[in-house]
Amino acid sequence: MTNEVKSVSGACIPLMLDDIDTDRIIPARYLRCVTFDGLGEHAFEDDRKQDPNHPFNHTKFSGASVLVAGRNFGCGSSREHAPQSLMRWGIKAVLAESFAEIFFGNCCSLGVAAVTASRDDLDKLAAAIEADPTLEVVVSLEDLKATAGDLSIPVAMPDSAREALITGEWDYLGQLLSAASAVKEHAATVPYLNAFST
Amino acid sequence: MSDRRNLFNKVWDLHDVRTLANGQTQLFIGLHLIHEVTSPQAFEILRDRNLKVAYPAQTIATVDHIVPTTDQSRPFLDGLAEKMMSAIERNCDEFGVTLLDLKDGRQGIVHVVGPEQGLTQPGMTIVCGDSHTSTHGAFGSIAIGIGTSNVAQVLATQTMFLSRPKVRRIVVNGELAPGVYAKDVILHIIQQLGVQGGVGYAYEYCGTTIDAMSIEERMTVCNMSIEGGARCGYVNPDEKTVEYLRGRPSVATGDEFERAAAWWLTLASGDDAEFDDEVVYNAADIEPTVTWGITPAQSVGVSQPLPNVSDCDASEQTLIKEALEFMGLAEGEPVKGTQIDVAFIGSCTNSRMSDLREAARIVAGHKVADNVKAIVVPGSQLVREQAMQEGLHEVFEAAGFEWREAGCSMCLAMNPDKLQGREVCASSSNRNFKGRQGSPTGRTLLMSPAMVAAAAIEGKVADIREFAGAAV
Known part of the structure; x- marks a missing residue:
C-alpha cells in the first residue's frame, strides 16, 4: 500500500531550538487562504528574514526531508497549516525532544512521522549533520532507530501513531466512517441529545 | 460504592463509541464549532469524498479571525479575507450548517459565542479547529482544539480518534488580593508548570480560589490551558454554572432544564475522585503577572x-x-x-x-x-x-x-x-x-x-x- 510509512530517509536539517511555536513555523498572515497550496515557501518566513543564518535559509539544507528540533516543538495554535507548510517544504519526518500535542496529532493526520529522541542524541545528530550536511539519515519506524553514518540513536513514538504509519492507515476518516451505525446508536445514549431523559 | 472517576473520565466514558486495540478511542463529539480559518480545507475534503455533514444540528459556525474591526462593509478591503468569508458562507449554506455571520447580531469570537448562546454545556465533548477551545472547559466539558483534518473527520462522522490523557488536579486555594485576577492565576500556573508541563494531561482546576470565580473568570483560566501544554482544562460544574446557563438561547427550559441541571451537577469530580497528578497553589502567592x-x-x-x-x-x-x-x-x-x-x-x-x-x-x-x-x-x-x-x-x-x-x-x-x-x-x-x-x-x-x-x-x-x- 502506497500510504505505508515504514521509514523516512534523506538529508537532515537541524533546528535545535526549544518551544518553537506554530506562529513561527507559519505566520498567521499566511493562514488567509482556502487551500494549503503554496504554504511550503513561507515556512519559518519571519525567522528566516531576521536571521540570515537560519537553517531554512541555507542551500546546503534545502533538500532535507528530516527536521531535527528541540523541546516542545509545534506548541501554540492548532493550525494544521504548520505541518502542512513543513511537509510542502519537503519535510517527511520531524525528530524532536518532545512535541506539542495538537501539532503531533496534525502530523499523524498528514502521514508525517513525528518521533522523539533524547536531547543528547539529538545534539549528536545535529552536530553530525552540521559537519556533513549531505549525510543521509534513516528514521526507521519499524526498528525505532535513526541512523546517520556511524551514529545510531533510539527514537520513540506512541504505538497507535506508529502502527498507523507503518500499516498506512493514517487516513482516519475511512475508519471513523466505518463505525457510522455504532455512532448513531451511541448518539441515542447521550443525555443532552435526548432531552436529558436517557 | 461512590464513583471515583473524575469529571474528565466520566465525560470521556459517556462519549466512547469504541476503543481500538491500540488504545485510541473513537470519541463522539457533542458540539463542533467552526470558523473561517481552519474549515475551508475540511469542507473541500467532504466535497472530494462526496460526504455530508453527519450531524449539522451539533455544528455551528461563526466568523472571527479575519473580520475587520473598523470597516466591515463587503467586499472586505483584504481580498484574501473576503475569499475566506465567501468560502464559509458557501460551505455553511451548501452543507446545512448554521452560520452566525456579521449580519446576525450574535457573531463574535467562537469561544465567546459558544458560552454566550448556551451552546457550551457541562458534560459535552466540544471541539473546534482552534487551540483555545479549552475555554469551554469552564463549564465542565471536555473541550479540545483540533487540526483541519480532524475538522473534516468530525464534520463527516461527529467523531474522532483520541488517546485518553492523564488528568492533573490543579488546586488553587485562598482569596486573591486586590488587583489580582483570573488572568494572573493562569499566568502563574503556566510560569510554575512550564509551557510543556501539561502535555499528555487534561487539567482540572479546583480549590476555593476557582470556586469563588465567576464563570467568565473560569473561562479565562481554562482558555490558557493550552499555553501550559494541556489540550484541555476544565472546572467542575456548580450552581454558578447552572445559573449562568439558565435562560440562554440554546439551553433547555422547564422540566428539561431541571433534569439537565441535576445531571450536570452529578458530573463533578467527587471529594475522593482519583487523579494522575496534583499540584497546589496559594492565591496569596500570586501577584499581578506580566x-x-x-x-x-x-x-x-x-x-x-x-x-x-x-x-x-x-x-x-x-x-x-x-x-x-x-x-x-x-x-x-x-x-x-x-x-x-x-x-x-x-x-x-x-x-x-x-x-x-x-x-x-x-x-x-x-x-x-x-x-x-x-x-x-x-x-x-x-x-x-x-x-x-x-x-x-x-x-x-x-x-x-x-x-x-x-x-x-x-x-x-x-x-x-x-x-x-x-x-x-x-x-x-x-x-x-x-x-x-x-x-x-x-x-x-x-x-x-x-x-x-x-x-x-x-x-x-x-x-x-x-x-x-x-x-x-
Whole structure:
C-alpha cells in the first residue's frame, strides 16, 4: 500500500531550538487562504528574514526531508497549516525532544512521522549533520532507530501513531466512517441529545 | 460504592463509541464549532469524498479571525479575507450548517459565542479547529482544539480518534488580593508548570480560589490551558454554572432544564475522585503577572525583576537569552516601567463583559498616554451591545481608546489590526510568541485587562495596585 510509512530517509536539517511555536513555523498572515497550496515557501518566513543564518535559509539544507528540533516543538495554535507548510517544504519526518500535542496529532493526520529522541542524541545528530550536511539519515519506524553514518540513536513514538504509519492507515476518516451505525446508536445514549431523559 | 472517576473520565466514558486495540478511542463529539480559518480545507475534503455533514444540528459556525474591526462593509478591503468569508458562507449554506455571520447580531469570537448562546454545556465533548477551545472547559466539558483534518473527520462522522490523557488536579486555594485576577492565576500556573508541563494531561482546576470565580473568570483560566501544554482544562460544574446557563438561547427550559441541571451537577469530580497528578497553589502567592519573553511561561510578578540568565536552569538559558534579545530587555531589570506603544484589550481570553467593565473602571477619568495607541475589541456583537448599553464605550473613548467591532483582532493579527515594526504591546490576549501580533519584530507583554488599562494610561507597565484611582 502506497500510504505505508515504514521509514523516512534523506538529508537532515537541524533546528535545535526549544518551544518553537506554530506562529513561527507559519505566520498567521499566511493562514488567509482556502487551500494549503503554496504554504511550503513561507515556512519559518519571519525567522528566516531576521536571521540570515537560519537553517531554512541555507542551500546546503534545502533538500532535507528530516527536521531535527528541540523541546516542545509545534506548541501554540492548532493550525494544521504548520505541518502542512513543513511537509510542502519537503519535510517527511520531524525528530524532536518532545512535541506539542495538537501539532503531533496534525502530523499523524498528514502521514508525517513525528518521533522523539533524547536531547543528547539529538545534539549528536545535529552536530553530525552540521559537519556533513549531505549525510543521509534513516528514521526507521519499524526498528525505532535513526541512523546517520556511524551514529545510531533510539527514537520513540506512541504505538497507535506508529502502527498507523507503518500499516498506512493514517487516513482516519475511512475508519471513523466505518463505525457510522455504532455512532448513531451511541448518539441515542447521550443525555443532552435526548432531552436529558436517557 | 461512590464513583471515583473524575469529571474528565466520566465525560470521556459517556462519549466512547469504541476503543481500538491500540488504545485510541473513537470519541463522539457533542458540539463542533467552526470558523473561517481552519474549515475551508475540511469542507473541500467532504466535497472530494462526496460526504455530508453527519450531524449539522451539533455544528455551528461563526466568523472571527479575519473580520475587520473598523470597516466591515463587503467586499472586505483584504481580498484574501473576503475569499475566506465567501468560502464559509458557501460551505455553511451548501452543507446545512448554521452560520452566525456579521449580519446576525450574535457573531463574535467562537469561544465567546459558544458560552454566550448556551451552546457550551457541562458534560459535552466540544471541539473546534482552534487551540483555545479549552475555554469551554469552564463549564465542565471536555473541550479540545483540533487540526483541519480532524475538522473534516468530525464534520463527516461527529467523531474522532483520541488517546485518553492523564488528568492533573490543579488546586488553587485562598482569596486573591486586590488587583489580582483570573488572568494572573493562569499566568502563574503556566510560569510554575512550564509551557510543556501539561502535555499528555487534561487539567482540572479546583480549590476555593476557582470556586469563588465567576464563570467568565473560569473561562479565562481554562482558555490558557493550552499555553501550559494541556489540550484541555476544565472546572467542575456548580450552581454558578447552572445559573449562568439558565435562560440562554440554546439551553433547555422547564422540566428539561431541571433534569439537565441535576445531571450536570452529578458530573463533578467527587471529594475522593482519583487523579494522575496534583499540584497546589496559594492565591496569596500570586501577584499581578506580566510576561516579558516569547513564551507565556516567561513571566514575573509585576514587582519582580526579570531573571538573571546565570541564575536559570542551564537548559533554559538559550531560550531566555533569545527572549531577552528579541524583547530588547535586560536581565535583572524591573518589568515595571517597561515602555509600551500599543494597548490591546480583547481576545478569547479577556474580552467579556467582566473584563470590559473592570478595564473601563480603571481608565475612567484618565487619558491614554501620548504615543500609545489603545484599542478595545469586544468578544462578540452581544458583548459590544451590552457594553454600549452600559456606556462603557463612552468611558473608553473619553480616555482615548478606540472602540471597535467584535473579533479576534490583534491577538493574532489576521485582520488589519497589527503591530508595526518593533512596537511593544500591553495585551490582554494569550500568546506572546515572536511575530504573533502581526509584525515579525513586534513585542507582546501579556497581562490582565486591568493591567493593560493601567499601562495604557501610564504609557508603561504599571502595578495596578499602585495605580492612582484604581481603588482596587
